[in-house]
Amino acid sequence: MASIFKRNSRYSAIYKYTDANGVKRDRWETFNSHKEALKRKAEVDHKTNEGTFVPPTEQKVCDYLTDFVSLYGEKKWAVSTYDANTALINNYINPLIGDELIQNVNPRFVDKFYKEFEKTNAVDTHFRKAKTEYVTPITIAKIHKLLACAFRQAVRWEIIAKNPFEHTIKPKPTYNKRDIWTADMIRTALDVCRDSKLYIAMNLAFACSLRVGEVLGLTWDNVYISDKEIAADNAYVFIDKELERVSKNAIEVLGSKDILFTFPAVLSSNASTRLVLKTPKTESSVRRVWIPKTLAYILLEYKKAQDGVKAMLGNEYYDHNLVVALPNGRPCEDRLISEAFQRLRDSCGLPRVDFHSLRHSSTTYKLKLNKGDIKATQGDTGHSQADMITRVYAHILDEDRKVNAIRMEKAFYSASANPDLRDIHAPAIDESGDFDIEAFVTKLKSAPPEKLAVLAELLKS
Numbered sequence: 001m002a003s004i005f006k007r008n009s010r011y012s013a014i015y016k017y018t019d020a021n022g023v024k025r026d027r028w029e030t031f032n033s034h035k036e037a038l039k040r041k042a043e044v045d046h047k048t049n050e051g052t053f054v055p056p057t058e059q060k061v062c063d064y065l066t067d068f069v070s071l072y073g074e075k076k077w078a079v080s081t082y083d084a085n086t087a088l089i090n091n092y093i094n095p096l097i098g099d100e101l102i103q104n105v106n107p108r109f110v111d112k113f114y115k116e117f118e119k120t121n122a123v124d125t126h127f128r129k130a131k132t133e134y135v136t137p138i139t140i141a142k143i144h145k146l147l148a149c150a151f152r153q154a155v156r157w158e159i160i161a162k163n164p165f166e167h168t169i170k171p172k173p174t175y176n177k178r179d180i181w182t183a184d185m186i187r188t189a190l191d192v193c194r195d196s197k198l199y200i201a202m203n204l205a206f207a208c209s210l211r212v213g214e215v216l217g218l219t220w221d222n223v224y225i226s227d228k229e230i231a232a233d234n235a236y237v238f239i240d241k242e243l244e245r246v247s248k249n250a251i252e253v254l255g256s257k258d259i260l261f262t263f264p265a266v267l268s269s270n271a272s273t274r275l276v277l278k279t280p281k282t283e284s285s286v287r288r289v290w291i292p293k294t295l296a297y298i299l300l301e302y303k304k305a306q307d308g309v310k311a312m313l314g315n316e317y318y319d320h321n322l323v324v325a326l327p328n329g330r331p332c333e334d335r336l337i338s339e340a341f342q343r344l345r346d347s348c349g350l351p352r353v354d355f356h357s358l359r360h361s362s363t364t365y366k367l368k369l370n371k372g373d374i375k376a377t378q379g380d381t382g383h384s385q386a387d388m389i390t391r392v393y394a395h396i397l398d399e400d401r402k403v404n405a406i407r408m409e410k411a412f413y414s415a416s417a418n419p420d421l422r423d424i425h426a427p428a429i430d431e432s433g434d435f436d437i438e439a440f441v442t443k444l445k446s447a448p449p450e451k452l453a454v455l456a457e458l459l460k461s
Contacts, residue, residue: 001048002041004034011037015044017053047161057159061105062098064159065089068150078258079250079278086250088143091123092135103160105151110168114140137172144170179353180361192348197324197332198340200302204237204324205358208289209366212334212355213242217277219321220303225296235296240286241277243331248272263320263331275331299323 002015005028012030031037047053069089073082097105097113120135148165155163181189186206193199204215222238229235241260251259251274261277280286291299302323309327310317318329326332334355341355 002044004037004041006034013037013040013044015041015048052161057101057103059102059159060098061100061102062094064102064154065093065098065150068153072150072153074253077254078281079246079254079276080244080281082250082254083247084142085146088139088146092117092120092139092143093147096120102154105160106164107168110164114144114169117143141170141172179351180357180364181350181353182361183365185350186358186361189344189348189350193344195340195344196302196305197326198337198344200299201324201337201355202341202358203295203298205355206362206365207291207295208237209359209362210239210289211242211359212337213244214239214280214285216322216324216332216334216337217241217243218323220323221321223299223323225291225299230293230296233293234290235293236288236290238288239280242280242285243275243334244278245273245275245333246278248274251276261320266330275333 002013005012005014007030010030010032011034012028014026014028016024017027018024029037029040031040044053069086073085077085096117100109117135117140122132122135122139144165148163151160151163151165154160186202190199190202193202201212201215204210204218205212210218218237218239219241222240224237225235248271251262258279259276260279263275263277265271265274306325310319310329313328316328320329320331322329322331324332324337326336338355345352
């Protein structure tokens with residue numbers, strides 16, 4: 001049982017506990033008031049009696065996260081997730097709170113951490129440079145998700161009693177309206193493009209709403225463009241893998257988990273990263289996407305040209321069966337596609353967007369074509385949740401909802417014998433503030449029959 005001891009003007013709650021090594025120790029927790037010490041004493045006594053008391057630990061956040069990655073991350077994460085999460089830990093979490101004792105992390109501490117975090121400079125990684133000066137809200141949201149998971153495991157492992165990240169203000173990522181190319185702009189770029197692999201990649205990204213990794217990981221055995229399939233409007237591509245560069249360390253730690261194929265290193269076997277074909281990050285990303293006939297014919301012609309190069313190079317062609325590949329058959333990284341796309345964009349004088357924006361152009365275009373059919377669009381894009389589309393593309397859905405007002409104007413207001421109703425006064429309201437139903441009925445009786453008929457049809461529908 002705990003006891004209270006006064007030292008000068010402060011009070012300490014004192015209790016015994018057994019540490020992780022089985023050694024019995026005394027714990028002194030000091031407070032500014034007698035009331036706070038009593039509260040802590042009652043909490044310790046109550047949890048001890050219930051058998052739910054969690055002994056204090058001197059473990060730091062950085063040491064705990066090492067255990068968390070080893071015991072949890074290596075079992076649950078894919079290679080790309082492993083790289084992303086360990087980068088967040090090494091670049092942001094450990095430098096800011098790594099030396100803090102894990103039991104000192106409470107909701108108030110977390111709120112202060114996030115406030116400080118908003119002023120933290122963004123860090124370059126092995127794969128890409130930071131695009132903003134400070135950490136973005138989206139990155140903070142990712143860190144919150146990671147730490148909430150880590151501390152949830154700490155509760156499960158009985159290291160702490162409560163998860164402080166479940167009782168704090170969660171950072172909300174902001175999704176800005178994306179700059180995209182219109183269909184006419186995409187046609188212009190395709191008409192000018194003379195790089196065959198970029199031409200194919202752009203068509204696949206736009207027509208099929210594919211991510212760049214899905215475009216570059218597509219293999220010919222997943223392209224269904226036979227004459228019979230094209231004639232029946234049943235040509236499609238099946239997406240079940242993506243090309244990605246991951247760290248060699250992640251591969252060594254996780255083994256072949258989620259990796260379908262590892263490409264041989266080109267320059268040095270000691271390189272710290274490898275190009276791999278891996279399974280998509282979510283189950284919904286595995287999907288069939290039907291393609292327009294024109295794209296099917298384009299792919300047929302491209303396959304013939306690629307087979308000609310393959311026959312000419314013979315053994316010097318590295319045949320990985322990739323649709324979009326370098327002239328010698330080796331995989332084409334997204335960096336090369338992005339650079340070629342930027343050159344094409346600048347030569348055409350088109351708005352400065354990146355290659356990934358073609359996927360957003362595709363989503364926008366399809367939402368307009370299918371009158372806002374979110375589920376059909378989601379099936380093509382592979383988003384795990386439909387609300388991702390409603391959040392990011394809300395402005396497109398709102399634009400289509402304007403049609404409701406236009407139809408209301410044509411069906412009701414313009415159908416009146418006297419369409420100019422702007423001079424209509426509001427229904428009379430008596431002094432008590434109640435609605436004057438008699439005055440409203442009188443107004444309706446004097447309305448033109450045509451307008452009343454339209455109103456009746458609207459109410460009926």
